[in-house]
Amino acid sequence: xxxxxxxxxxxxxDVEDRxxxxxxxxxxxxxxxxxxxxxxxxxxxxxNVTGILHMGHALNDTYQDIxxxxxxxxxxxxxxxxxxxxxxxxxxxxxxxxxxKQGLRRQDLGREKFLEEVWKWKEEYGSTIIRQLKRLxxxxxxxxxxxTMDEEYSKAVRYVFVHLYKKGLIYQGNYIINWCPRCHTALxxxxxxxxxxxxxxxxxxxxIEGEDDSYITVATTRPETILGDTAVAVNPKDERYKGFVGxxxxxxxxxxxIPIIADDYVDPEFGTGAVKITPAHDPNDFLVGKxxxxxxxxxxxxxxxxxxxxxxxxxxDRFECRKAIVDDLKKQGLLxxxxxxxxxxxxxxxxxxVIEPYLSRQWFxxxxxxxxxxxxxxxxxxxxxxxxxxxxxxxxxMENIQDWCISRQIWWGHRIPVWYCVNEQGxxxxxxxxxxxxxxxxxxxxxxxNLVQDEDVLDTWFSSWLWPFATFxxxxxxxxxxxxxxxxxxxxxxxxxxxILFFWVARMIMAGLEFMGEIPFSDVYLxxxxxxxxxxxxxxxxxxxxxxxxIIEEMGADALRFSLISITAVGQDVYLSRSKFELGRxxxxxxxxxxxxxxxxxxxEVEDIVWEGPLLLLxxxxxxxxxxxxxxxxxxxxxxxxxxxxxxxxxxxxxxNFCDWYIEATKIKDGKNKEVVLNQQxxxxxxxxxxxxxxxxxxPFISEEIYQILKDRFGFEGxxxxxxxxxxxxxxxxxxxxxxxxxxxSVVSLIRNMRADIGLKPSERPEVLLVxxxxxxxxxxxxxxxxxxxxxxxxxxxxxxxxxxxxxAGVLPGIEAYLLLEGLVNIDEEIKKLKKKRQExxxxxxxxxxxxxxxxxASKAPKAVVEAETSKLEELxxxxxxxxxxxxxxxx
RNA sequence: GGGCGGUUAGCUCAGUUGGUUAGAGCAUCUGACUUACAUUCAGAGGGUCAGGGGUUCGAGUCCUCUACCGCCCACCA
Numbered sequence: 001x002x003x004x005x006x007x008x009x010x011x012x013x014d015v016e017d018r019x020x021x022x023x024x025x026x027x028x029x030x031x032x033x034x035x036x037x038x039x040x041x042x043x044x045x046x047x048n049v050t051g052i053l054h055m056g057h058a059l060n061d062t063y064q065d066i067x068x069x070x071x072x073x074x075x076x077x078x079x080x081x082x083x084x085x086x087x088x089x090x091x092x093x094x095x096x097x098x099x100x101k102q103g104l105r106r107q108d109l110g111r112e113k114f115l116e117e118v119w120k121w122k123e124e125y126g127s128t129i130i131r132q133l134k135r136l137x138x139x140x141x142x143x144x145x146x147x148t149m150d151e152e153y154s155k156a157v158r159y160v161f162v163h164l165y166k167k168g169l170i171y172q173g174n175y176i177i178n179w180c181p182r183c184h185t186a187l188x189x190x191x192x193x194x195x196x197x198x199x200x201x202x203x204x205x206x207x208i209e210g211e212d213d214s215y216i217t218v219a220t221t222r223p224e225t226i227l228g229d230t231a232v233a234v235n236p237k238d239e240r241y242k243g244f245v246g247x248x249x250x251x252x253x254x255x256x257x258i259p260i261i262a263d264d265y266v267d268p269e270f271g272t273g274a275v276k277i278t279p280a281h282d283p284n285d286f287l288v289g290k291x292x293x294x295x296x297x298x299x300x301x302x303x304x305x306x307x308x309x310x311x312x313x314x315x316x317d318r319f320e321c322r323k324a325i326v327d328d329l330k331k332q333g334l335l336x337x338x339x340x341x342x343x344x345x346x347x348x349x350x351x352x353x354v355i356e357p358y359l360s361r362q363w364f365x366x367x368x369x370x371x372x373x374x375x376x377x378x379x380x381x382x383x384x385x386x387x388x389x390x391x392x393x394x395x396x397x398m399e400n401i402q403d404w405c406i407s408r409q410i411w412w413g414h415r416i417p418v419w420y421c422v423n424e425q426g427x428x429x430x431x432x433x434x435x436x437x438x439x440x441x442x443x444x445x446x447x448x449x450n451l452v453q454d455e456d457v458l459d460t461w462f463s464s465w466l467w468p469f470a471t472f473x474x475x476x477x478x479x480x481x482x483x484x485x486x487x488x489x490x491x492x493x494x495x496x497x498x499x500i501l502f503f504w505v506a507r508m509i510m511a512g513l514e515f516m517g518e519i520p521f522s523d524v525y526l527x528x529x530x531x532x533x534x535x536x537x538x539x540x541x542x543x544x545x546x547x548x549x550x551i552i553e554e555m556g557a558d559a560l561r562f563s564l565i566s567i568t569a570v571g572q573d574v575y576l577s578r579s580k581f582e583l584g585r586x587x588x589x590x591x592x593x594x595x596x597x598x599x600x601x602x603x604x605e606v607e608d609i610v611w612e613g614p615l616l617l618l619x620x621x622x623x624x625x626x627x628x629x630x631x632x633x634x635x636x637x638x639x640x641x642x643x644x645x646x647x648x649x650x651x652x653x654x655x656x657n658f659c660d661w662y663i664e665a666t667k668i669k670d671g672k673n674k675e676v677v678l679n680q681q682x683x684x685x686x687x688x689x690x691x692x693x694x695x696x697x698x699x700p701f702i703s704e705e706i707y708q709i710l711k712d713r714f715g716f717e718g719x720x721x722x723x724x725x726x727x728x729x730x731x732x733x734x735x736x737x738x739x740x741x742x743x744x745x746s747v748v749s750l751i752r753n754m755r756a757d758i759g760l761k762p763s764e765r766p767e768v769l770l771v772x773x774x775x776x777x778x779x780x781x782x783x784x785x786x787x788x789x790x791x792x793x794x795x796x797x798x799x800x801x802x803x804x805x806x807x808x809a810g811v812l813p814g815i816e817a818y819l820l821l822e823g824l825v826n827i828d829e830e831i832k833k834l835k836k837k838r839q840e841x842x843x844x845x846x847x848x849x850x851x852x853x854x855x856x857x858a859s860k861a862p863k864a865v866v867e868a869e870t871s872k873l874e875e876l877x878x879x880x881x882x883x884x885x886x887x888x889x890x891x892x
Numbered sequence: 893g894g895g896c897g898g899u900u901a902g903c904u905c906a907g908u909u910g911g912u913u914a915g916a917g918c919a920u921c922u923g924a925c926u927u928a929c930a931u932u933c934a935g936a937g938g939g940u941c942a943g944g945g946g947u948u949c950g951a952g953u954c955c956u957c958u959a960c961c962g963c964c965c966a967c968c969a
C-alpha cells in the first residue's frame with residue numbers, strides 16, 4: 001500500500017466488517033489443544049436464545065474479549081467458548097405469544113407440536129445474538145458454539161440427574177410455588193413481581209377449646225385460607241401468650257381442632273402477635289408447618305377454586321369465598337375488626353393476576369453436601385472474586401443455602417429423566433420411580449412395559465450449571481474429550497453480572513467440584529449494571545434502551561467498546577447516555593489521524609522501526625521512557641482487572657503525550673540533521689507500532705487496520721496483530737529525560753499562558769529570554785520551546801543584571817521567562833498579577849515550613865517523603881525570590 | 893429487618909498499599925483554519941472531597957456515628 005492510499009476518513013463500519021470476516025475465515029479465533037502453549041479459557045455466560053444484544057452484553061462481552069485478546073497476545077492458547085442457553089420459561093413465553101397471534105394456546109397444539117414450534121423459532125432467531133456478538137468483535141471459537149439443549153449436552157444433564165439421584169441428593173417433595181390460576185402455570189419468583197397493593201387486614205377470633213368466652217385473635221389478609229389452617233402460632237418470647245401455647249382452638253366455621261404452637265417466625269409487634277398457620281397456601285406457613293409437622297390441607301385448586309376440603313365453600317372462586325367467609329364470621333361475631341392494609345403481593349407478570357402460593361409435588365436437590373466444598377474453595381482462595389466484597393455475599397448465601405427446586409411445569413427444557421410404572425388405566429402402580437439416562441424398556445421392578453415419563457422439565461439453571469465442562473462434551477469418555485478437558489479445564493476467568501451470582505456462579509462452582517472434582521474457574525470478575533443516565537436499569541418496557549448496534553453502526557465497535565470500558569469503574573454500575581460514546585469515537589478519530597500523519601510522512605529511506613541510538617533529542621528519550629512505563633502500567637492494570645485504568649492510561653498517553661507533545665515536536669525542522677529526522681520517524685513508527693498492540697484488546701479493529709498498513713510498509717512477519725506478542729519491555733526507561741521534559745513542557749505552558757493573558761495572536765512570534773541557573777536543559781531543547789510556544793527566538797542566560805525593558809515576566813521554580821514585546825504592557829496590572837501569584841506561593845511555603853519544622857514529621861515520615869518535601873520547599877523559595885526580583889524590577 | 897454500594901468541579905465520574913498545590917471527560921468562557929485531526933488546537937474559570945467525631949507527623953483515602961440516594965436478600969401474616 002502506498003502512502004497516498006490511506007483514506008483521510010476512517011470508516012469504522014467498512015473496516016470492522018472486512019476485518020472480522022477475514023479473522024474468522026483464517027481461523028484466528030480458533031483454539032485447539034496445543035501442549036506447547038499454556039491454555040487460557042473463558043466460557044461465555046450463555047446468553048438466552050431469546051436475546052438481542054443489549055448494553056449489558058456489550059459491557060460483559062467486551063471485558064471478556066479484552067481478556068481473551070490480551071492473553072492470546074501473551075502467547076497463550078486462548079479459548080473463548082461461545083454458546084446459548086435455552087432459557088426455558090422466557091423462550092416458551094416468546095413462542096406462546098407468537099402462536100397466540102393465531103389464536104392458539106400451547107395446549108391446543110399439544111406438547112410435541114408445540115416443541116416443534118419452539119425449535120423452529122430457535123433455528124430462525126436463536127443465532128441473532130451470535131451475529132451481534134460478532135459485530136462487537138468477540139473473538140470466540142465459533143466452531144465450538146454450543147447450545148444447552150444439544151443432544152450431547154442433554155446427555156450430560158440427564159447423567160447429572162441420575163448421578164445425584166443415586167447419590168441420594170435428589171428427592172421429591174411438596175413445595176409452595178408461585179402459581180398463576182389464570183395462566184395455569186408455575187412462575188419463577190422473578191416472574192411474579194411483588195406489587196404494593198391496598199388490601200385489608202381481618203382480625204378473627206378463634207375460640208379456645210374447653211374455655212367459654214376465651215379466644216385468641218389472629219390477623220390475616222386472606223380469610224379464605226382459614227379453611228386450611230392447621231395451627232395458630234405465637235412467638236415463644238411473647239408474655240401475653242405464654243399460657244396459650246399447647247392449648248387447642250376451634251377453627252371457626254368448620255370447627256376443626258388445631259393446636260396453638262410457638263415459633264420464632266412470629267413477629268409479636270405485628271397484628272395481634274398471633275398468626276394462623278396455613279401450610280398449604282403460604283410459603284412461610286409451609287416452613288412453620290414443616291418444623292412442627294403440621295398437616296397440609298389444600299383448600300384451593302390450581303384454578304383458584306375452593307376444593308372439597310373447603311367444606312361449604314366448595315366450588316367457589318377464591319375471592320367470592322373470601323367475601324362469604326367474612327360475612328359468616330361477622331354473623332358469628334368472630335370478626336373483631338377490619339383494617340386497611342398496604343402490602344406486597346405477587347402478580348403474574350403476564351396477566352397481572354394475583355399469584356396464588358400453591359402446594360405441589362416437585363423435585364429437589366439437596367444442597368448442603370454440594371455447598372460445603374464450594375464454600376471451602378472460596379475460603380481457601382482457590383476461587384477469587386473481584387471486587388472482593390462479593391466473597392462475603394457468596395459465603396453468606398452458601399452457608400444458608402436452601403434445597404433447590406429443579407422441576408418446572410413447562411414444556412421447553414430438559415424433560416426430567418424419571419418414569420413411572422402405570423397400570424392399564426394409567427394409574428401409578430406401587431413400583432418406585434425409575435430414574436435412568438435413557439428411556440427404559442420396562443419397569444425393572446415388575447417388568448411392566450407400561451411406563452410414562454414425568455411431565456415436568458428441569459430448571460434452566462440445572463443445565464447451565466454444567467456449562468464449564470458440559471460444553472466440552474463431558475461426560476463422554478472419548479479420548480479427545482478427556483484430553484480437551486484435561487487441557488482447558490478448569491477455565492481461568494468468569495466474567496458476569498452479580499445478578500446471577502447465586503443462580504449461576506455458585507451452582508457452577510458446586511457442579512464443577514462435584515462432577516469434575518475441581519473448581520470450574522479461578523477468578524470471578526463481577527461487573528456492574530448498565531443504567532440510563534437517570535440511574536434506571538435499561539429495559540425495553542421503560543423505553544430507555546441504547547442499542548449497542550446503533551452505536552456500532554454510527555461510531556464503530558471500537559468506539560463503543562472503548563467508551564464503555566473507559567467510563568466503567570471496577571464493579572460499579574455505569575450510567576449511560578448516547579453522548580458518552582463520543583469519547584471513544586473521538587479517540588478512534590484521533591488514533592486514525594495521528595497514524596495517517598505518521599505513515600504518510602515516512603521518508604522512503606526508513607526501512608524499519610529500529611532507531612539508531614543513542615538518541616540525540618530529549619523528546620525522543622522522553623516518549624520512549626513514557627512508553628516503557630505505559631506498558632508496565634497497562635499490564636498491571638489488566639492483570640488486576642482494572643480495565644478502566646488501563647484504558648485511561650492508553651488514552652492519556654496517546655492523546656496528551658504522544659500527539660500533543662511528541663508528534664508536534666517532530667514537526668520542528670530547525671536544527672535537525674537528516675539522521676535525527678530519520679530517527680524520529682522511526683521513533684514515531686515504533687511508538688505507533690507498540691501502541692496499536694497495547695490497545696488491540698480494547699480496540700481490535702482500528703489497531704489491526706493500522707498494523708496492516710505498518711506491516712505493508714515495513715514487512716513485519718506477523719500476519720495479524722491479534723496473534724502478535726503483547727509489548728513487553730519496550731522503550732527505554734529514562735527518568736532524567738522525563739524530568740527534563742517536564743521542565744520544558746512547563747516552560748512552554750508558561751509562555752503560552754502569558755501569551756493568552758495579553759491576547760497575543762498565534763501568528764505573532766515574539767522573542768523570549770529565559771534565565772536559569774541550570775541552562776543546560778533549556779539549551780538542549782531551545783528549538784522545542786521556540787516551536788511549541790510559537791516564538792521567533794529564545795535567548796538563554798544564566799544571570800541577568802537588569803530585566804529587559806518592554807517585557808512581560810513569568811516565573812517557574814528555577815526559571816524566569818521574559819516575553820520581549822514592542823507594544824505596551826500595563827505595568828500596574830502586571831505587578832498586581834505577579835504579587836497575587838507570589839502570595840499563593842508564600843502560603844505554600846508557610847505550609848511546607850510548618851510541616852518540615854515539625855519534629856514528628858522529620859522523625860516519623862519516610863526519608864523519601866521528607867526529602868521530596870524539602871526539595872519542593874527549595875523550589876518554592878526559588879520561585880518566590882525570583883518573583884520578588886521581577887516585581888522589584890518592574891517597580892524600578 | 894439484615895447486608896452491600898454511593899455521596900469528590902455545573903453534569904458524569906476516576907483517585908492501587910494514607911505522603912507534592914485532589915484529576916479526567918462533558919458543559920461553560922476566551923482565542924485559533926498552527927499544512928494529521930474542528931470528532932481539532934491553545935488557554936481560563938470552577939471543588940471547605942455529604943456532615944460530626946476519632947486514629948496519625950500527615951486523611952478524599954483508615955475507624956466510628958449521622959444524613960441522604962441506590963441495590964441485593966429476607967419479607968409482617
